Structure formats: structure tokens, C-alpha cells
Amino acid sequence: MKALHFGAGNIGRGFIGLLLSQSGYEVVFSDVNESLVRSLQERGSYTVTIADENGEHIPVHGVRAIDGRDLALVAEEVATADLVTTAVGVPILKHIAPGIAAGIKLRMERGGAPLHIIACENAIGASTQLKEHVMGLLSPEEKQQAASIAAFPDSAVDRIVPLQHHEDPLAVTVEPFYEWVINRSQMFPGAMEIGGVHYVDDLIPYIERKLFTVNTGHCSAAYAGYRKGYDTIQEAMKDEEVVGLVAGALQETGSMLVHAYGFDAAEHEAYIRKILDRFRNPYLRDEVVRVGRSPIRKLSPDDRLVRPALRAWEQGGSTGHLTKVMALALKFDYAEDPEAAQLQSMIAEKGARQAFAEVSGLGADHELTERVMHDYEQ
Ligand SMILES: NC(=O)c1ccc[n+]([C@@H]2O[C@H](COP(=O)([O-])OP(=O)(O)OC[C@H]3O[C@@H](n4cnc5c(N)ncnc54)[C@H](O)[C@@H]3O)[C@@H](O)[C@H]2O)c1
Numbered sequence: 001m002k003a004l005h006f007g008a009g010n011i012g013r014g015f016i017g018l019l020l021s022q023s024g025y026e027v028v029f030s031d032v033n034e035s036l037v038r039s040l041q042e043r044g045s046y047t048v049t050i051a052d053e054n055g056e057h058i059p060v061h062g063v064r065a066i067d068g069r070d071l072a073l074v075a076e077e078v079a080t081a082d083l084v085t086t087a088v089g090v091p092i093l094k095h096i097a098p099g100i101a102a103g104i105k106l107r108m109e110r111g112g113a114p115l116h117i118i119a120c121e122n123a124i125g126a127s128t129q130l131k132e133h134v135m136g137l138l139s140p141e142e143k144q145q146a147a148s149i150a151a152f153p154d155s156a157v158d159r160i161v162p163l164q165h166h167e168d169p170l171a172v173t174v175e176p177f178y179e180w181v182i183n184r185s186q187m188f189p190g191a192m193e194i195g196g197v198h199y200v201d202d203l204i205p206y207i208e209r210k211l212f213t214v215n216t217g218h219c220s221a222a223y224a225g226y227r228k229g230y231d232t233i234q235e236a237m238k239d240e241e242v243v244g245l246v247a248g249a250l251q252e253t254g255s256m257l258v259h260a261y262g263f264d265a266a267e268h269e270a271y272i273r274k275i276l277d278r279f280r281n282p283y284l285r286d287e288v289v290r291v292g293r294s295p296i297r298k299l300s301p302d303d304r305l306v307r308p309a310l311r312a313w314e315q316g317g318s319t320g321h322l323t324k325v326m327a328l329a330l331k332f333d334y335a336e337d338p339e340a341a342q343l344q345s346m347i348a349e350k351g352a353r354q355a356f357a358e359v360s361g362l363g364a365d366h367e368l369t370e371r372v373m374h375d376y377e378q
């Protein structure tokens, strides 16, 4: 069995590639980073280290890599794969769509077997977004035929993999915890399941619980930590003021999630506590600028801040910590992050209120915008 995985970066090598290899797949990475592709081609293996007291090294053997810019090569791999996965970042999905569309066409010409294409990105409905990009490149007839040969089940992935700073460019250190949940109801019936993956019939509660707890909490620590001059999440989580903000934001999203999905309140509390401990993992060094990266995406309507805050507000719940985090996101002026730079230019040009209204999709005079602006001024 062969899995083609787009994105040989941190989560690609440290989570998806590792798990697929352990499940018996030959893993082929497609990436546009030339030196990364060359190293993988030369070595055909890499090592994942688990960030805990044992520091286990897990070798991943028998991997291949291809240049993601070579459309014909990508299409050939898609046409002959048993599974396609991605971890490239949501904005990149449209750029990998042409190779996938060309591969599906080849597969249809050759009468190939049905294929699952799974985006492992931090977003609600990422595979569905990828499907729209891919289908947009096919003719109406091809689209109809493609529906019976390619399915795009949505998924939720959870494993903290920081930026890597090793001498070995392929080495990757990951936290021990991992969770990969896939929406079975979007799969072809009777399809083979991947070992170590949790399959569910309704993904929405899982992806929202993950995104609005792990990622809301994570970016709260990042934006507060950045403001206070900390380099890492681990340093920020030693500051009681930061922890108070993170925990407060997670109480707000937690009440909203328990109310919306009927999660057991005590179990959700335990889930939050475990996540706070994961952020504190002393064997990891996770930079605040990675976790806070792309603040425009993180402040967008369906992402980890605006969506849970709006839903909590609609339910009559508290949002005071979430609005503070959004104000801190507006203050994330890390010049090397292109979205942070763009957001700061928007703020300089139009003012913070208008910039926030545009990126969040909330009106300039929405009550939540008022609260964010109040926190921003403070
Ligand atoms: N790192 C984490 O802790 C983590 C955890 C869960 C989910 N995610 C999600 O996984 C995705 C990737 O995150 P990451 O931290 O691994 O980032 P990363 O930057 O380490 O990896 C992304 C990889 O995609 C490659 N890429 C870019 N354009 C490409 C293209 N056109 N074709 C093929 N490859 C291309 C890059 O060269 C890079 O190697 C993001 O959506 C992120 O939100 C990350």
C-alpha cells in the first residue's frame, strides 16, 4: 500500500508520515522544499523523537520523496496511490489541487480504484475545501466521474510539533500525545481503516472541540506570551497571568462546547487540564511566533477565536478572555510573519476597528468588536 503525503514538514514527518508508516504504508512525500526532498531521497528514512522523559527515537524507514513542483510526477503518484493525505497549511491547498486533479484524471482513464484524499490541517472542513479546489479544475463530466473514484473525508489532527532546530534536517521531535479523527460518513463504504485513527460519523463536535480548546488555548498563550516578551509557550505557561488568560478563554469555549454538543462537563474539564499540561511539556521548546503565526487566518470568521466567541455570545455566555486574546492578536507585530505584517499595515492604514472588522467578518459596531476594541485600547 502506498500513501502519498503532501508536505514533508513538521506534522507531515512527525505525525502523519510516522503513523502511516507504522500502519504498513510505503510513504511518499511531495514537497516543494528542494533540500528537504533531496535529503529524503538520499536517505529514505528519518527519525522521530518523542518529547518525554524516555526520549524514544523511532526510525521511519522506506520513505520516498518527490518534487511537488513536477506536476506530471505528482499526478502519476496520485494515480497509483492507495491513500492521499496533506499537511501543507490551509492557504496552500489550492496550490496542490492541480496535481491532485491531474492524478484523478489519470486514475479515471486507467480505471483505478476509489481513493481517499484527507487534508490534515487545522481548519473545519479542510478536505472539503481541497475537494472544491480540485473539482473546480475538472469538467462537468469529469466531476461526475470523479465523485465515484475520489472521496475527501474531513479530519481533525492533534499533535504538537514545534519548529525543529537539529543538525539533522530530517529529525523531528514531537509530543507523546496524538489524535487523528476521520469522518467515516464521507468515506467509500467498506474502505480499509488506518491503524491508530479514530473514525466517527459526525466530525463537527470533534474538530470544534480540538480547534476551540487546543488551538484557542495555544494561541492565547502565544499572543499573551509574545506581548510579555517570552520566546516559548513553555516560558509563557510559567506566568500566572498568561495561564489565567488561557484558562479563562478555555472556560469560555468549554461552556459553549458543553452547551452545543452535550459533552460531559467534568470530562471536558479534564480535557482542558490535559491540554494545559501538554502546553507545559518541559521536553518541548515551542516558539510563540510559530503558535501565533498567521494572525489573519486565526482571526478569520471560522477559526479558533471568532467562531467560538460569537457562538458563546449568541448563547449568552462569557467572552471577556476571548476578546482580550483577539486584542492581543491585533498586537502580534512579529515582522517576519507575512500575515502579522499585513495586519499591522491594515491597522496603520484603516485603524484597528476597521482592520478587525474586515478580518473577523464581524461588523465594525458588533458588540464583540466593541469589546475587542476596548481591550485593544487598554
Ligand atoms: N505543527 C503542529 O503542531 C501541527 C499540528 C496539527 C496540525 N498542524 C497543521 O498541519 C499543517 C502543516 O503544519 P506544519 O507545522 O507541519 O508546517 P510546516 O511548515 O512544518 O510544513 C508544511 C510543509 O508543506 C510544504 N509545502 C508548501 N507548499 C507545498 C506544496 N505546494 N506542495 C507540497 N508541499 C508544500 C512546506 O515546504 C513544508 O515542508 C498546517 O495546516 C498546520 O495547521 C500542525
Ligand SMILES: O=P(O)(O)OC[C@@H](O)[C@@H](O)[C@H](O)[C@H](O)CO
Pocket: 122, 157, 158, 159, 160, 161, 214, 215, 218, 219, 290, 291, 292, 293, 294
Ligand atoms: O498550525 P496553526 O498555525 O493552525 O496553529 C499553531 C498551533 O496551535 C498548532 O500547530 C498546534 O501545535 C497543533 O494544532 C496541535 O495539534
